[in-house]
Amino acid sequence: MPKALIINSIDNVATAIADIEPGEVISLKIEEKTRQVNIRERIPFGHKFALKKIRKGESIVKYGEKIGRATQDIESGFHVHIHNVESLRGRGDIKG
Amino acid sequence: MEFLGYRRENGSWGIRNYVVVIPAANCANGLAVEIANGFDDVIALTHIGRCNYFGSDKETLRRVLVGLGSNPNAAAALVVGIGCEGVSAGEIASGIKQTGKFTEFVTIEEAGGFDQAVKKGREIIRKMLEVAFKARREPARLKDLVLSIKCGGSDSISGISGNIVVGKISDKVITGGGTVIFTETAEIIGAEHVLAKRAVNEKVVGEIYSFASQMERRISAVGIDIRGSQPTPANIRGGLTTIEEKSLGAVVKSGTSPIQGTLKWGEQPAEKGLFFMDGPSNTEVFPGCAAAGAQLLIYSLGGGLPAKMPMVPACSGGFPLIPIVKLTGNPKGYEKIKNNIDIYVGSVVQGEETAEEAAERALKEIIKIASGEKTTIMESLRGYMEQISFNVTGPLV
Incomplete structure (x- = not known):
């Protein structure tokens, strides 16, 4: 059973379907291609990690769709969640 | 693929066979609960809907209460009120009645008091349960x-x-x-x-x-x-x-x-x-x-x-x-x-x-x-x- 899934080939994050510990090397398959990611911090079940370096301001892509924007540089294998990603919708705190 | 359901008067199909008691506004929740108390298969649909909702909220209240009474899982519906609601128990009941369902309403005002309304409501529920019990599932x-x-x-x-x-x-x-x-x-x-x-x-x-x-x-x-x-x-x-x-x-x-x-x-x-x-x-x-x-x-x-x-x-x-x-x-x-x-x-x-x-x-x-x-x-x-x-x-x- 795979430990994580990529949903769309243009995604820059994968979703863990098991708890993953730092140091683990995860193999991911998408459209017959297999890629490997070194996990750098603990990724709980159901959470996401970066498949490559994502720069501050870049879109986070899952399902082949933009799900938000990086608020800091995120290195490959790191946890991608509310501490480093902001939403672009429902933002009453931003004017305009 | 088939299931077995209760065919209702308007052609819809229920998958359960309840009698519902619907308060016309939140003030009538206690009356609904008291009327339904102790009966199997009778549900008091208590809610927070207010008597003084206005504009689109009033229409929402009307639409939803009529809709709940019209749901095919209910064999019959009793609407209860105090008598002073913005959308009256009678209006809600007549909306539900358009489905052809056995529908009645009771208000404290018309019954002459809370106890009288409970008594009247429970008599109606007994009749409604008799009708509901006769319903049979069909393909x-x-x-x-x-x-x-x-x-x-x-x-x-x-x-x-x-x-x-x-x-x-x-x-x-x-x-x-x-x-x-x-x-x-x-x-x-x-x-x-x-x-x-x-x-x-x-x-x-x-x-x-x-x-x-x-x-x-x-x-x-x-x-x-x-x-x-x-x-x-x-x-x-x-x-x-x-x-x-x-x-x-x-x-x-x-x-x-x-x-x-x-x-x-x-x-x-x-x-x-x-x-x-x-x-x-x-x-x-x-x-x-x-x-x-x-x-x-x-x-x-x-x-x-x-x-x-x-x-x-x-x-x-x-x-x-x-x-x-x-x-x-x-x-x-x-x-x-x-x-x-x-x-x-x-x-x-x-x-x-x-x-x-x-x-x-x-x-x-x-x-x-x-x-x-x-x-x-x-x-x-x-x-x-x-x-x-x-x-x-x-x-x-």
């Missing part, structure tokens, strides 16, 4: 099913596990000629374009975008970032990071069928097919869908819910008029809350079963539940009902 088709769907405790994998299976169930009901209703407007924000592609015409495209932008405007007017409320704390714990991510996973549960039209909260679809209903994402979904005519709701649960969740009604939303079928596609979540789950499809994400096979298996279970061969876990919690909240948009005055 019905998939086209006679009105299914509603909701997700809860969603996590980062809901959109690639449980919701995919629910989407396939939805497609099967639509292919069979039936009706499916999905709702939760905040949870289409960021996924409007995905739904718009499936709309049958430009009018429906416009309605989808308009419901989402109205909701987003109301959210933004509060002046804060919605994160923490949408996604909810449970969603964030489960790995969902933004409302966009949540929405993209949530809309998966509506399958791939064309979207026939949109509905106001609690509005009944005029034809068969897949409908999006405007409304909140919390437990208001249950009465909203029931008022729209749904006989059953599939509740797709993620793993974002607390560990060892006992029979937590607060999280599950008790609403006895329509069976709430709890399904999960999260293997880890299932381990935590096994005794809360009716249908488990975590096998899909584990690669042990295809989503198609899981949907086929789940639909068979749903048919058994619809036919009364099985009851849901929520139904086994008889007596528990969360008070119905209303989707009001105006100020409470």
Whole structure:
């Protein structure tokens, strides 16, 4: 059973379907291609990690769709969640 | 595919056979409870609807209370009031009566006091139960099913596990000629374009975008970032990071069928097919869908819910008029809350079963539940009902 899934080939994050510990090397398959990611911090079940370096301001892509924007540089294998990603919708705190 | 249901006077099909007592406003809740007290198969649909709602909120109250009484899972409906409601018990009863259903109303004012109203109400309930007991199940088709769907405790994998299976169930009901209703407007924000592609015409495209932008405007007017409320704390714990991510996973549960039209909260679809209903994402979904005519709701649960969740009604939303079928596609979540789950499809994400096979298996279970061969876990919690909240948009005055 795979430990994580990529949903769309243009995604820059994968979703863990098991708890993953730092140091683990995860193999991911998408459209017959297999890629490997070194996990750098603990990724709980159901959470996401970066498949490559994502720069501050870049879109986070899952399902082949933009799900938000990086608020800091995120290195490959790191946890991608509310501490480093902001939403672009429902933002009453931003004017305009 | 067939199920066994109760054919109602207006051609709709019930999958349960209750008598409902509906307060015309919240002040009559106590009267409804007292009238229903001690009877099996009688449900007092207590709610927070006020006598002084105005404008569109007043219309919502009328539409939803008439809709709940008209739901085919009710064999008969008694509307009760004090006598001073903004939408009177008599008006609500006459709305329900248009379905041809055995409907009556009682008010404290006309009965001459609370005790007299209880006595009169209980006499009517006895007559209604006699009629309900005579109803027999008959074979019905998939086209006679009105299914509603909701997700809860969603996590980062809901959109690639449980919701995919629910989407396939939805497609099967639509292919069979039936009706499916999905709702939760905040949870289409960021996924409007995905739904718009499936709309049958430009009018429906416009309605989808308009419901989402109205909701987003109301959210933004509060002046804060919605994160923490949408996604909810449970969603964030489960790995969902933004409302966009949540929405993209949530809309998966509506399958791939064309979207026939949109509905106001609690509005009944005029034809068969897949409908999006405007409304909140919390437990208001249950009465909203029931008022729209749904006989059953599939509740797709993620793993974002607390560990060892006992029979937590607060999280599950008790609403006895329509069976709430709890399904999960999260293997880890299932381990935590096994005794809360009716249908488990975590096998899909584990690669042990295809989503198609899981949907086929789940639909068979749903048919058994619809036919009364099985009851849901929520139904086994008889007596528990969360008070119905209303989707009001105006100020409470």
